Amino acid sequence: MAPAHQVLVAIIGKQTGAGGVGKSFLNQLKALATKRPSPKLNLCYIGTSSKVLYSSDYAPLDMDTCLDSLATSSQSTLNLDGIVDYLGKAPSKVIMVDNTSNQAIAEHYPHFLARGINIITPNKKAFSGSYSLWKDIWTATHMSGAKVFHESSVGAGLPVISTLRDLIDTGDSITKIEGVFSGTMSFLFNSFAPVEGAGGKWSEEVKKAKELGYTEPDPRDDLNGLDVARKLTILARISGLPVESPTSFSVQSLIPKELESCSSGDEFMQKLPEFDSQMEDTKAEAAKEGKVVRFVGKIDMAIKEVKVGLEKFDKSHPIAALKGSDNIISFYTERYGANPLIIQGAGAGGDVTAMGVTSDLLKVLLHVG
Amino acid sequence: MAPAHQVLVAIIGKQTGAGGVGKSFLNQLKALATKRPSPKLNLCYIGTSSKVLYSSDYAPLDMDTCLDSLATSSQSTLNLDGIVDYLGKAPSKVIMVDNTSNQAIAEHYPHFLARGINIITPNKKAFSGSYSLWKDIWTATHMSGAKVFHESSVGAGLPVISTLRDLIDTGDSITKIEGVFSGTMSFLFNSFAPVEGAGGKWSEEVKKAKELGYTEPDPRDDLNGLDVARKLTILARISGLPVESPTSFSVQSLIPKELESCSSGDEFMQKLPEFDSQMEDTKAEAAKEGKVVRFVGKIDMAIKEVKVGLEKFDKSHPIAALKGSDNIISFYTERYGANPLIIQGAGAGGDVTAMGVTSDLLKVLLHVG
Numbered sequence: 001m002a003p004a005h006q007v008l009v010a011i012i013g014k015q016t017g018a019g020g021v022g023k024s025f026l027n028q029l030k031a032l033a034t035k036r037p038s039p040k041l042n043l044c045y046i047g048t049s050s051k052v053l054y055s056s057d058y059a060p061l062d063m064d065t066c067l068d069s070l071a072t073s074s075q076s077t078l079n080l081d082g083i084v085d086y087l088g089k090a091p092s093k094v095i096m097v098d099n100t101s102n103q104a105i106a107e108h109y110p111h112f113l114a115r116g117i118n119i120i121t122p123n124k125k126a127f128s129g130s131y132s133l134w135k136d137i138w139t140a141t142h143m144s145g146a147k148v149f150h151e152s153s154v155g156a157g158l159p160v161i162s163t164l165r166d167l168i169d170t171g172d173s174i175t176k177i178e179g180v181f182s183g184t185m186s187f188l189f190n191s192f193a194p195v196e197g198a199g200g201k202w203s204e205e206v207k208k209a210k211e212l213g214y215t216e217p218d219p220r221d222d223l224n225g226l227d228v229a230r231k232l233t234i235l236a237r238i239s240g241l242p243v244e245s246p247t248s249f250s251v252q253s254l255i256p257k258e259l260e261s262c263s264s265g266d267e268f269m270q271k272l273p274e275f276d277s278q279m280e281d282t283k284a285e286a287a288k289e290g291k292v293v294r295f296v297g298k299i300d301m302a303i304k305e306v307k308v309g310l311e312k313f314d315k316s317h318p319i320a321a322l323k324g325s326d327n328i329i330s331f332y333t334e335r336y337g338a339n340p341l342i343i344q345g346a347g348a349g350g351d352v353t354a355m356g357v358t359s360d361l362l363k364v365l366l367h368v369g
Numbered sequence: 370m371a372p373a374h375q376v377l378v379a380i381i382g383k384q385t386g387a388g389g390v391g392k393s394f395l396n397q398l399k400a401l402a403t404k405r406p407s408p409k410l411n412l413c414y415i416g417t418s419s420k421v422l423y424s425s426d427y428a429p430l431d432m433d434t435c436l437d438s439l440a441t442s443s444q445s446t447l448n449l450d451g452i453v454d455y456l457g458k459a460p461s462k463v464i465m466v467d468n469t470s471n472q473a474i475a476e477h478y479p480h481f482l483a484r485g486i487n488i489i490t491p492n493k494k495a496f497s498g499s500y501s502l503w504k505d506i507w508t509a510t511h512m513s514g515a516k517v518f519h520e521s522s523v524g525a526g527l528p529v530i531s532t533l534r535d536l537i538d539t540g541d542s543i544t545k546i547e548g549v550f551s552g553t554m555s556f557l558f559n560s561f562a563p564v565e566g567a568g569g570k571w572s573e574e575v576k577k578a579k580e581l582g583y584t585e586p587d588p589r590d591d592l593n594g595l596d597v598a599r600k601l602t603i604l605a606r607i608s609g610l611p612v613e614s615p616t617s618f619s620v621q622s623l624i625p626k627e628l629e630s631c632s633s634g635d636e637f638m639q640k641l642p643e644f645d646s647q648m649e650d651t652k653a654e655a656a657k658e659g660k661v662v663r664f665v666g667k668i669d670m671a672i673k674e675v676k677v678g679l680e681k682f683d684k685s686h687p688i689a690a691l692k693g694s695d696n697i698i699s700f701y702t703e704r705y706g707a708n709p710l711i712i713q714g715a716g717a718g719g720d721v722t723a724m725g726v727t728s729d730l731l732k733v734l735l736h737v738g
Contacts, residue, residue, distance in 0.1 A: 341714035
């Protein structure tokens with residue numbers, strides 16, 4: 001039988017792969033479990049879509065060997081209801097860590113929460129999907145007392161969601177949120193339209209970013225703007241706007257109309273250079289005003305508007321001066337007045353994303369520990 | 370008798386005065402108490418050095434009328450041991466809010482904590498005083514389980530301390546912390562040595578800042594650098610450096626040697642113009658390199674060095690580009706690599722300072738609620 005004063009952790013998601021959050025998180029969890037005497041953090045379940053390792057009597061899995069054991073495990077995978085049932089019957093408090101970007105798992109959150117299972121996750125899907133799923137999630141936490149934290153769903157480990165919630169919970173009013181919310185877009189525009197120098201051709205910068213691993217395997221998944229739209233949806237909803245979905249507001253796609261029908265990412269990358277003049281025009285137009293172009297997201301609470309797309313910025317503007325693949329998020333509020341509260345730094349990467357997940361874990365432990 | 374499921378709040382500190390944290394906090398507490406059904410937040414004690422209002426049976430004070438009642442109260446003030454004893458015998462969990470900058474109260478924290486009384490405060494004194502007081506405070510929390518949070522002691526409501534703790538608690542290593550930690554110094558140097566334009570004379574900028582309320586009543590209390598040194602002491606200790614005191618490392622004072630013996634702030638302000646050429650030389654020297662001068666604090670973990678004083682920055686550096694009285698704090702860590710995690714925004718003012726206190730209150734409620 002499991003010891004009494006423990007908190008059980010279940011992890012769903014790929015545990016391997018360069019830059020992956022899974023492996024980084026497991027390492028951070030291990031370090032935390034070693035450091036904290038109480039409550040004891042024990043792993044009871046770790047699984048991917050094809051492999052699973054769990055203890056039917058909730059006895060702790062060995063965190064040092066669990067990845068090897070998972071690789072050779074012959075245990076039958078559980079469907080989502082099966083996982084909910086297994087975790088719901090645990091003899092201790094449970095935290096389910098969803099390190100996937102899976103839509104089906106996200107849609108199952110209300111069932112986990114209704115059974116008192118706490119959730120932490122970098123998965124954007126649950127909070128940027130349909131508005132009814134959003135409401136179901138918070139209703140379930142309200143009814144069961146289970147907690148859900150998702151700091152890493154926006155800006156990875158940067159304290160974006162916790163800061164926004166602190167502002168609101170302490171009684172401030174958000175007037176505007178503005179920023180660069182994608183490491184990929186940041187990297188692309190910092191090279192394509194740098195503050196100093198001419199910058200490269202658009203298609204070449206996209207190619208370079210893809211080769212360096214800054215884009216998704218298919219760069220169209222970044223260039224369509226949906227990733228940024230999802231993050232804006234989350235922040236807008238927390239701020240009080242009942243945004244219906246990430247496609248219910250204006251999102252500018254950087255995929256040329258003529259290339260929308262490409263059947264593969266490779267075909268897209270091959271044809272992209274033919275459309276370099278479009279982006280070149282945008283850059284030149286900004287340069288004429290002494291400005292640079294950036295791909296930003298904006299939430300204007302006064303007119304209840306959410307917008308994602310290209311905008312021009314003065315070269316001295318913090319958004320123009322961004323470096324590498326950094327994110328920047330500016331919170332304009334009633335209390336902070338004209339000068340916003342700004343958070344800036346790396347917004348992607350396995351280690352910093354896992355950091356957001358682990359700091360959420362520490363917050364859940366305040367509740368359940 | 371007080372109801373069972375409540376948390377009692379005791380407030381020490383001036384509740385009035387423009388820009389004061391006390392009045393802003395009381396308003397935020399009132400709003401929070403109205404919004405949160407459970408645990409019920411009740412005020413049992415509110416006091417200054419000369420006036421006090423408390424309920425001997427711990428019945429809730431009326432938050433709407435407590436300031437009027439305090440002004441006309443004839444209750445005898447309690448000494449610090451008396452307050453500890455009163456709060457230590459409370460029938461519910463207690464949070465003591467120290468909104469003063471008082472040294473004696475700070476030195477009494479271990480006694481409060483030993484009796485299980487939680488503390489939240491913007492008061493820097495306890496955490497930047499002697500290293501033995503620092504150790505006594507954390508030992509007391511460890512023994513009793515009581516919590517102490519002090520977000521507003523650095524950067525007011527900006528999430529500086531919580532972010533630093535999150536970085537460390539999730540296993541990151543701090544390599545360097547650098548920034549502008551004083552709203553006064555920020556305002557002074559943004560006007561004295563702006564990125565564009567010549568800026569004013571030093572003594573005139575100090576005079577203007579004083580008139581606008583950006584300095585302490587006696588500007589020497591800002592110009593001696595001690596306020597920044599105290600904040601650096603706090604951050605360095607959290608990062609793992611056993612800094613003995615805020616005077617145990619290099620702190621550059623902007624009070625000219627010849628004016629150290631002035632008997633009053635007025636005499637100092639009168640004589641300051643005679644020394645404008647010193648600061649003018651510093652500005653000119655930076656300008657020759659195309660830079661601007663700023664008053665910054667720096668913690669270098671590799672060489673275990675803490676430093677406070679003037680430094681030159683490229684005009685494109687985020688520290689040079691600061692506006693108004695904003696603070697900026699850059700955390701360089703192993704995980705974040707070359708591009709730091711940056712927090713920027715107003716680092717002073719009653720409302721935003723109170724926000725830090727209230728967000729700490731929400732954190733303590735996670736523990737005791």
